[in-house]
Amino acid sequence: MKISSDFDSGNIEVIDASNPQQVLLAMRPDLKSHHFQWFHFKVEGLTPGQRHGFSLTNAGQSAYSHAWTGYNAAASYDQVNWFRVPSSFDEKGLHFALEPTHEQIWFAYFEPYSRARHDWLISEALDKADAEIVAIGKSIEGREIPLLRISRNPEAQRKVWIIAQQHPGEHMAEWYMEGVIERLSRRDDGEMDALLAKADLYLVPNMNPDGAYRGHLRTNAAGKDLNRAWQSADDSETPEVFFVQQQMRKVGVDLFLDIHGDEEIPHVFTAGCEGNPGYTPRLEALESEFRQRLVDMGAEFQIAFGYPRDEPGKANTTLACNAVGMAFDCLSFTIEMPFKDHDDNPHPRTAWNGERSKRLGKDVLSVVAAMVDKLR
Numbered sequence: 001m002k003i004s005s006d007f008d009s010g011n012i013e014v015i016d017a018s019n020p021q022q023v024l025l026a027m028r029p030d031l032k033s034h035h036f037q038w039f040h041f042k043v044e045g046l047t048p049g050q051r052h053g054f055s056l057t058n059a060g061q062s063a064y065s066h067a068w069t070g071y072n073a074a075a076s077y078d079q080v081n082w083f084r085v086p087s088s089f090d091e092k093g094l095h096f097a098l099e100p101t102h103e104q105i106w107f108a109y110f111e112p113y114s115r116a117r118h119d120w121l122i123s124e125a126l127d128k129a130d131a132e133i134v135a136i137g138k139s140i141e142g143r144e145i146p147l148l149r150i151s152r153n154p155e156a157q158r159k160v161w162i163i164a165q166q167h168p169g170e171h172m173a174e175w176y177m178e179g180v181i182e183r184l185s186r187r188d189d190g191e192m193d194a195l196l197a198k199a200d201l202y203l204v205p206n207m208n209p210d211g212a213y214r215g216h217l218r219t220n221a222a223g224k225d226l227n228r229a230w231q232s233a234d235d236s237e238t239p240e241v242f243f244v245q246q247q248m249r250k251v252g253v254d255l256f257l258d259i260h261g262d263e264e265i266p267h268v269f270t271a272g273c274e275g276n277p278g279y280t281p282r283l284e285a286l287e288s289e290f291r292q293r294l295v296d297m298g299a300e301f302q303i304a305f306g307y308p309r310d311e312p313g314k315a316n317t318t319l320a321c322n323a324v325g326m327a328f329d330c331l332s333f334t335i336e337m338p339f340k341d342h343d344d345n346p347h348p349r350t351a352w353n354g355e356r357s358k359r360l361g362k363d364v365l366s367v368v369a370a371m372v373d374k375l376r
Contacts, residue, residue, distance in 0.1 A: 001017055001020055001023075001043065001044070001045040001046065002043070002044040002045050003017055003023070003025070003041055003042070003043050003044075004041065004042050004044070005040060005041040005042070005215065007042070008112075008114050008115050008116070008213055009038075009040050009108075009112045009114065009171070009212055009213060009214075009215050010040050010041060010042075010215050011027060011028050011036075011038050011039050011040050011041070011214075011215030011216075012025050012026070012027065012028070012039055012040070012041035013025065013026045013027070013028055015057060020046075020047075020050070020052050020053075021051055021052065021053045021097075022053050022055065023052070023053065023054045023055065024055055024057050025039075025041070025054060025055065025056050025057065026056065026057050026058045027039045027056055027058055027059070027062065028215065030211070030214075030216040030217055030218055030219045030223060031214060031216065031219070031221060031223060032219070032221075032222060032223025033216075033218065033219045033223040034063075035063045035216070035217050035218035035219060035225075036058075036062055036063060036217055037062045037063045037064055037067070037109065037169060037217040037218075037263060038109045038168075038169035038215055038216065038217040039056060039107065039108065039109050039215075040106070040107070040108040040109065040112055040215055041106070041107055041108075042104065042105070042106050043104060043105050043106075043107070044103065044104045045103065045104075046100045046102070046103050046104060046105060047100075047103075048099075048100055048101055048102060048103065049099055049100075049101075050099060050100075051097055051098070051099050052097060052098065052099070052100060053095065053096070053097035054095070054096055054097065054107065055092065055093045055094065055095045056093045056094040056095075057092065057093040058093065059089060059093045059094035060089075060091060060092075060093065063217060063218060063263075064263040064264055066264060067263035067264040067339070068087075068089035068094050069089055070266060070340055071087060071089070071094070071339065071340050072084040072085055072086055072087045072096070072340075072351060073085045073087050073094070073096045073107055073108075073109070074107065074108045074109065074110055074111055074351075074353075075098070075105055075106065075107050075108075076105070076106050076108075076111075077100075077101070077102040077104070077105055077106075079106055079112075082108075082111040082350065082353060082354070083349050083350060084348065084349060084350060084351045085097070085098050085107075109169065109339060110169075110170075110171050110172060110261070110339050110352075110353075111171065111172075111175070111353050111354045112171050113165075113171040113174040113175055113178075113206075113212075113354070115143075115209065115212070115213055117178075118174065118205060118206055118209070121174070121177070121178055121181060121205055122146055122148070122205070124181060124182075124185065125148050125150075125181045125184075125185075125203070126148075128185035129150055129181050129184040129185040130150060130151075130152060130184075131148040131149065131150045131181070131184075131203070132148070132149055132150075132151075133146045133147065133148060133149075134147050134148070134149045134202075134247075135147045135243070135247055137239065137240060137242075137243030137244070138239060138243075139208070139209050139210045139220065139221065139239065139240055140210055140220060140221040140222055140237075140239060141210045141221050143209035143210055143213070144209070145204065145206070145207065145209065145240055145243060145244075146204075146205075147202060147203070147204055147243075147244070147247055148201075148202070148203040148204075148205070149200055149201065149202055149203075150184055150196065150200065150201040150203070151196075151200040151201075152196040152197070153196060153197050153198070156196070156197065156198050156199050156200050157198065157199075157376075158198055158199035158200070158254045158255070158372055158375055158376070159199065159200055159202065159251050159252050159253055159254050159255075160199045160200070160201045160202065160254060160255045160257075160368060160372075161201075161202045161203075161204075161248065161253050161255065161256045161257070161324075162177070162180060162201070162202070162203050162204075162256075162257045162259065163203075163204040163207050163244060163256075163257075163258055163259065163320070164176060164177045164204065164205055164206060164207065164258075164259040165205070165206045165207055165208055165212060165259070166207045166208055166226040166227045166240075166241075166258065166260070166320065167208070167211075167217065167218050167225070167226070167227060167260060167261070168208040168209075168210075168211030168212040168214075168216045168217070168218070168219075168220075169211075169212075169215075169216060169217035169218065169261075170260050170261035170337075171212070171261075171354075172261045172337045172339075172352065172353075172354065172357040173259040173260060173261060173337075173357075174205050174206050175353075175354035175355075175357035175358050175361075176259045176335075176337070176357045176358065176360060176361040177203065177205040177206075177259065177361060178205075178354075178358050178361070179357065179358030179359060179360065179361030179362045180203065180361040180362070180364075180365060181203070181205075182358065182362070183361070183362040183365055184196075184201070184365075191365070191366055191369040191370075192365065192369065194369055194372075195365065195368060195369035195372055198372045198373065199254070199255075199368075199372050200251075202247070202251070204244060207226060207240050207241075207244070208220050208226055208240060220237075220238065220240060222236075222237040222238070224237050224238050226238060226240055226241050226320075227258070227260075227318075227319055227320055228316075228318045228319065229241045229318065230245070230317070230318055230319060230320050230322075230323035230324070231317055231318045231323060232318070233245055241320075248324070248327075248328070252328065253324055253327075253328040253330050253332075254328070254330050254331075254375040254376055255330060255331050255332075255368065255371075255372075255375050256320075256321070256324040256325065256328070256330060256331070256332040256333070257332075257333050257335055257364070258320045258321050258324075258332075258333070258334045258335070259335050259337075259361075260334055260335065260336050260337070261336065261337050261338065261339055262336040262337070262338060262339070263339050265305060265306065265336070265338060266338050266340040266341055266342065266343040267302055267304075267305040267306070267338060267342060267343060267344060268300050268301045268302065268335075268336065268337050268338065268342050268344075268352075268360065269301070269302065269303070269305060269306035269307075269336050270287075270290070270291060270301075270306065270333045270334060270335050270336065271306060271307050271321060271333065271334040271336065272287045272321070272325075272332070272333055272334075273287075273315065273321060273322055273325035273326070273332050274287075274309050274310055274312070274315075275309070275310025275311060275312065275313065275314045275315030275316075275322070276310075276313075276315045276317065276322050276325055276326045277313050277315075277326065278326060278329065279312065283325070283329075283331060286331040286371070286374065286375070287331065287333070289371060289374075290331065290333065290367055290371060291303050293366075293367045293370060293371070294363065294364065294367055297363060297366060297367070299359075299360060299363035299364070300342050300344070300345055300356060300359070300360055300363075301360070301363075302344050306336070319334070320334070321333060321334040330375065331371075331375060335360075335364070337352055337356075337357055337360065338351075338352045339352070340352065342356070
């Protein structure tokens with residue numbers, strides 16, 4: 001048996017692989033950070049039909065150790081079709097086992113979104129969605145962060161921003177962005193035609209390419225959490241945020257969506273700006289309408305579960321959602337998807353996955369189109 005993780009988004013350390021029925025593994029912490037929860041590794045030399053078991057022995061010390069309860073590991077024989085493997089968690093770690101049908105398999109915390117697919121997605125946006133690259137930022141390690149603009153009407157007044165994967169282990173976020181770009185590539189979509197008659201869309205499909213490539217959960221190559229850097233971004237340790245803030249100041253923001261995944265909560269939900277200084281009834285009404293429209297259209301979304309609401313004036317304004325909402329007095333949301341399943345509409349074989357993330361991205365665009373006239 002051979003276990004490897006020396007590839008894009010790979011993360012695992014082998015403790016003891018002498019017993020194929022109880023392989024002992026550990027997740028590697030983010031560079032210059034104590035955070036860890038993401039794993040992604042390949043196993044070769046399996047015996048089809050024989051039980052193979054794996055234990056992530058340090059799961060109990062991970063960043064969100066309570067999140068393992070109710071979680072099932074993702075697996076794929078071809079890196080295309082991913083399914084869930086029944087898993088259990090106790091004081092000795094996260095455990096999962098299966099009788100494989102192939103001699104090799106990949107396991108991951110969630111269906112990964114590779115850098116190669118990211119490059120393909122940018123090409124698709126340029127070729128099929130009439131996107132243009134208006135600026136390119138650089139990560140600490142020199143990876144490109146393209147800012148896409150989709151603009152079809154020179155008279156459009158609204159500026160809609162969507163960014164994703166500030167936290168690099170939240171790969172569902174770029175799957176979401178693929179759904180957005182896929183829908184914007186259609187040529188027979190009246191809702192998108194109406195939206196783009198009134199708004200320019202600014203898209204950053206992956207805010208943290210270094211962390212994603214390195215197999216990080218939470219941070220960039222400097223060990224910084226980008227979604228806690230929106231009041232202190234600089235060009236040395238958080239150039240990813242610094243770049244996007246510069247571009248926002250140039251063009252303005254009328255709606256901001258920051259796309260994430262949540263380890264613990266098995267639901268799709270949003271977090272708004274109710275704790276911001278200057279939060280007004282206008283913004284409250286926009287937030288309420290946005291959420292209700294998603295519910296009414298039957299999207300995989302709900303409003304019963306989510307984060308506790310911030311008290312007035314007590315928001316953490318280092319977060320992108322709050323910082324942008326406050327700076328531009330605009331409707332601003334964090335959209336959270338689960339690593340587990342959307343318990344309101346469970347799919348045990350796949351749980352929440354890339355395809356469902358894409359569908360949510362498409363559905364949210366319908367809400368944006370319906371509300372574009374109300375943003376100012």
